[in-house]
Amino acid sequence: MRILLIEDDTVLGAAVRDQIVGDGHSLDWVTRLDHARDHLAVAGYDLILLDLMLPDGRGIPFLRSLRAAGNVAPVIILTALDQISDRIEGLNAGADDYLVKPFDLSELSARIGSVARRYAGNPNPIVTLGALEIDLASRTIRHKGRVVPLTAKEWVLFEAFVQRPQQLWSKAQLEERLYSFDTEVESNTIEVHVSRLRKKLGHGVIETERGMGYRLGMA
């Protein structure tokens, strides 16, 4: 699979590169939008990984112009946590998926695989979890058929559990995921969000491991 990475953070970029190449894909890596345009003009890509903040412009308009120009390659957005509105805008602009920094590299591989599969003709993968149906791609969730609306933070939280089903998540890990680690939070935010999630999705979905963290219930 030919992949174009547009990312100006050299540390993250190198990590992503190593992972992707390790997965056996071929990768081109650029740090600026105009370089990305050059590459796209001469080569076809099966997947584009797009950071939203580049030195010569923002990713959203770029993506929009790409789609306007008829490019249909799947796009995965790489975004920091505090850019939630951008993320949603990005999906509306035609992105296929997004990854919240910092993300696990194995997660990246999984998303790439899922995008590849989706483009191979398979329909959106829907995870079933008891009475819940979760569509990660369209970010909707059904409880016995009825759509349950989740707020942004709730979704980020819940997504973690669905993505790594048997992982035990410590509060610290979840906090790190919810808050780009310059913003500091005290008090029991995670507990509150978990409580709110349980209220919406039913108890038993997220289980407490006292003194250690949370994990998905049932199986």
Add this chain to the structure above:
Amino acid sequence: MRILLIEDDTVLGAAVRDQIVGDGHSLDWVTRLDHARDHLAVAGYDLILLDLMLPDGRGIPFLRSLRAAGNVAPVIILTALDQISDRIEGLNAGADDYLVKPFDLSELSARIGSVARRYAGNPNPIVTLGALEIDLASRTIRHKGRVVPLTAKEWVLFEAFVQRPQQLWSKAQLEERLYSFDTEVESNTIEVHVSRLRKKLGHGVIETERGMGYRLGMA
């Protein structure tokens, strides 16, 4: 193999880097703990080389917090000869091995190789121990397929035995591991926890060495 080197001595660091890269591994080198945290947030490593005296903090608490956050990557401590107590504390805090400075570079290669062999590549290493399957990463333990829930303290204790299978752990060492230095405990807490563990996991898993301590049974 992806390796993170945390070492502020530039001479030693460069030597280590050359050796590791020469061995065909990929290396990230940082000189401060906060940089290490940044790297760990975005990338997964197969091995961490940790100096104990960094400009922005000491390595032991860093290691402790790493383990508390659920990171299970193997850690080799690099330490000067006069820090013997730190060394022991480090092993109790969850390090896998240590090297005393100045060390031979070939020795470093050997240790890395042994760690690599031990971790054999799988992202979620599952240790099998008789009828027990232990997944350190997700903190789950199965007894003939059935999940056995452990409490926080029980897990910390058991983890010690699994991480260093043939080590003899004295009660003092285990206490040190369970209680972060400030909290003091009298009475036979360790014995009680071992008892509770045996009840859950079956007798014969942890053996008593009278007057010395405990160690893993069977093989």
Add this chain to the structure above:
DNA sequence: GTGAAGCTGACCGCAGGCTGACGGGGCGGG
């Protein structure tokens, strides 16, 4: 047999977790 070391059932104190309530602030609509 004697003493020391280790084991384990029982007992609660309290840390850790849950949740209802409140309020600040951001956003959209009028």
Add this chain to the structure above:
DNA sequence: CCCGCCCCGTCAGCCTGCGGTCAGCTTCAC
């Protein structure tokens, strides 16, 4: 520009079961 809505961070009070303590028993060395 104001009003109202909703998201979410904070707090307080309640509740649960973890785990430290103890006592009485068993095991082991000599």
